[in-house]
Amino acid sequence: MAVPKYNEFMKPLLVCLSDGETHKSKEIQQNLAEYFHLTDEDRQELLPGSGQLVYKNRIGWASTYLKKAGLISSPARSIMQITDTGRQVVRENPLAIDGHYLSKFDSFRAFSSPKPASSSQSDIVSNPPCDLATPETPEEQLKQDYEMVLSKLSDDLYEKVMTLSPEKFELLVIDLIRAVGYGYPDESSFRHTGKTGDGGVDGIVQEDKFGFNLIYIQCSFSR
Template sequence: MAIPKYFEFFPPIMEVLSDGKIHHFKEVRDYCAKYYSLTDEEQQEMLPSGNRSCVNDRVGWAKTYLKKAGLLVSPARSNYQITELGKDAIKKGVNHITVDFLKQFESFQQFYGRKETVPSSEKSNEVSVDLEQNPQEQMESSMR
């Protein structure tokens, strides 16, 4: 199995945090790895830069996106907890939480900062592929 894209980690992150307790990043990451049945080899796969694992990076970016939308908070370094807004979001089901869903929140819009300036009929497939990569992956891809 390929390692899921960062946005595919939204559901398991919200699921593990749904109990309202504070969870450490390692616990969240381990839950995500189990959720997707990632092998040890997949969990140890490194980014091309060699600075961190792909799983850690993608879970980290997913967590950042959810936090910027206000669905979770970080009460202490590397610790995360669902917010009331997050609880409301998962009432509809964790699988509906996508980047498009997050765009409804002003705080996320400010963070995301992408404006639709090119009509969708003129967009190339490459643009949509880039949007599937987190910012770190986009940067590393552009350096190749």
């Protein structure tokens, strides 16, 4: 099966702690992996770009939210224990425990609500609230938002480039080659040669001071 969303870990995690004893995080992770019948493949799934195991990351966020609601505590590093409030929730046996359920607790509302910017941060937007409507962790939300912004930026850039004249496009290519580190560090080492009868060469980059090593640029531009 796929790795459950972080909110789906909340109730089973709380039940795992319902004996009132202290438990190591690794023990809880193992118990929850077995409870959800996670395969070896599920347990090896990594968060893109972070190297963290997805199921451990989501259990971590589930425990963070439960702590913020006052349902569990952490008496020592990597140690979890249920609180009296948490035991009461287990006795009530709600159908599910998620962000909306946790919002009934004052401490969680204080955590998930927007934080006012300090006077020294008057130009900075206040901290956004937790999105209780999504099953994604904050890290996963951030990645999705980043990919969305990157996609829009790519589309906007493409549209902008497609409005350039062939000559300006050639100049843009030369600027890009300069930006990635090619050429001798002198403005004169980059020449735009694109014109009628240029033999297909639109630019020349001089790689050394004396011009012994040259890079010839040919641009292809079509709409």
